[in-house]
Amino acid sequence: MTSSLQGSQLSAQALATEFFKQSEGEWRSQRRYYTLTNEEVQEVVSLLQVGFLPAGSAELVELAKLHHLEEENAFICGAKTSWESSYTGTKRKPAKGSTIFGVRGNLLYRDRGFATSKPVTAQFYFTNSQTMCLRTEYNGSVFEEELKLIGQKYRTRQTIISRAGEEQTIGQYLEKRIA
Numbered sequence: 001m002t003s004s005l006q007g008s009q010l011s012a013q014a015l016a017t018e019f020f021k022q023s024e025g026e027w028r029s030q031r032r033y034y035t036l037t038n039e040e041v042q043e044v045v046s047l048l049q050v051g052f053l054p055a056g057s058a059e060l061v062e063l064a065k066l067h068h069l070e071e072e073n074a075f076i077c078g079a080k081t082s083w084e085s086s087y088t089g090t091k092r093k094p095a096k097g098s099t100i101f102g103v104r105g106n107l108l109y110r111d112r113g114f115a116t117s118k119p120v121t122a123q124f125y126f127t128n129s130q131t132m133c134l135r136t137e138y139n140g141s142v143f144e145e146e147l148k149l150i151g152q153k154y155r156t157r158q159t160i161i162s163r164a165g166e167e168q169t170i171g172q173y174l175e176k177r178i179a
Contacts, residue, residue, distance in 0.1 A: 145160075
């Protein structure tokens with residue numbers, strides 16, 4: 001590994017650590033999903049809880065095992081996100097769940113994906129210290145996401161989901177810190 005590659009991974013890891021620390025707390029998320037193939041719009045309101053996970057935490061040790069990583073302390077840090085979501089204008093039942101993220105190099109490991117319960121990885125990078133970008137691929141789909149911290153009270157997110165090279169869905173989120 002070249003020293004510049006090592007340096008960029010170290011800086012990405014340091015930025016991810018700070019980003020997860022700044023994201024810790026409770027958030028109210030309002031979002032819209034636009035299905036491009038049929039122009040359907042779905043609105044969702046969620047309550048999110050984000051917790052910072054330091055290296056060596058039990059959740060990260062389990063995540064390493066799930067991804068068949070030999071090192072128990074494979075991740076420099078991570079986060080646990082839990083949610084309760086309600087859908088407006090639809091008969092869809094409220095949903096709740098959680099996911100674990102672990103940072104290793106320029107990869108973000110997860111215990112599950114957006115559309116799968118199987119473990120996934122995402123490449124990540126930062127355009128600046130407040131904006132994390134992710135790219136995740138599985139089951140023939142690509143998920144590109146941007147998360148942006150705006151001051152101490154707000155985050156925006158945008159997700160573009162593509163399949164076979166064609167954009168299918170765009171998700172836009174506004175999240176306000178409530179605690």
